[in-house]
Amino acid sequence: MSVAMVEAVGVHKSYVGVEVLKGVDLSVARGEVTCLIGPSGSGKSTLLRCINHLEKHDKGELRVDGELVGYESRGAKLYELTDKRICHERSQIGMVFQRFNLFQHLTVLQNITIGQVKVKGVNDDVAKTKARELLARVGLADKEKHYPSQLSGGQQQRVAIARALAMEPKLMLFDEPTSALDPELVGEVLDVMRDLAQSGMTMIIVTHEMNFAREVANSVYFLDGGVIEESGDPRMVLSTPSSARLKLFLSKVL
Numbered sequence: 721m722s723v724a725m726v727e728a729v730g731v732h733k734s735y736v737g738v739e740v741l742k743g744v745d746l747s748v749a750r751g752e753v754t755c756l757i758g759p760s761g762s763g764k765s766t767l768l769r770c771i772n773h774l775e776k777h778d779k780g781e782l783r784v785d786g787e788l789v790g791y792e793s794r795g796a797k798l799y800e801l802t803d804k805r806i807c808h809e810r811s812q813i814g815m816v817f818q819r820f821n822l823f824q825h826l827t828v829l830q831n832i833t834i835g836q837v838k839v840k841g842v843n844d845d846v847a848k849t850k851a852r853e854l855l856a857r858v859g860l861a862d863k864e865k866h867y868p869s870q871l872s873g874g875q876q877q878r879v880a881i882a883r884a885l886a887m888e889p890k891l892m893l894f895d896e897p898t899s900a901l902d903p904e905l906v907g908e909v910l911d912v913m914r915d916l917a918q919s920g921m922t923m924i925i926v927t928h929e930m931n932f933a934r935e936v937a938n939s940v941y942f943l944d945g946g947v948i949e950e951s952g953d954p955r956m957v958l959s960t961p962s963s964a965r966l967k968l969f970l971s972k973v974l
């Protein structure tokens with residue numbers, strides 16, 4: 721059997737004595753789309769940040785592409801990786817945030833090329849060629865000389881997706897990528913994500929877009945209070961939930 725792209729076993733995480741993740745188990749196969757749903761504060765974003773080691777989990781095991789996240793095993797002990805190796809691991813995982821996180825002083829083209837050049841050592845001309853290909857893919861071929869402040873929120877988020885893709889990641893993480901957008905701009909971002917799903921990109925998406933989850937995801941996990949209350953095929957989980965807590969949640973968001 722092939723190794724899952726993401727495997728979480730008994731993952732715990734606390735902040736200042738408050739347990740945010742309480743033993744989360746999750747498995748995402750290569751090429752699959754998994755959506756994490758649940759109320760605010762349920763641990764969804766924390767789990768994403770642990771997967772790419774922006775946060776250190778306290779207990780349990782996290783693996784991406786068969787490798788421990790942030791650590792290596794020597795004998796019976798775990799040792800944290802050096803900052804350089806952690807940066808290398810993180811460069812293989814694309815992350816798209818709620819608030820775009822673009823460099824405001826750089827043009828759209830520069831935002832997409834900087835990681836390729838500075839982190840991967842790609843030639844500047846090669847990086848620009850890839851950036852332009854990706855801008856065309858997300859429908860922004862005419863915006864390369866614009867600055868983020870000159871773009872709508874939906875356009876900025878599409879640039880952020882293109883920037884993540886420029887690093888040729890094996891996994892994409894999306895942390896509520898449409899939550900900061902005006903309703904009329906949500907569709908243009910979801911369309912790009914649908915295209916990514918159809919291309920076979922492995923994705924984990926924290927979202928409140930239930931129709932999108934039902935349509936695109938291979939699996940959905942409902943988190944509440946730091947635990948997985950229910951998971952499975954999105955058409956089943958979202959249409960006939962067995963958990964009373966999930967039924968209540970869906971009654972408020974649908």
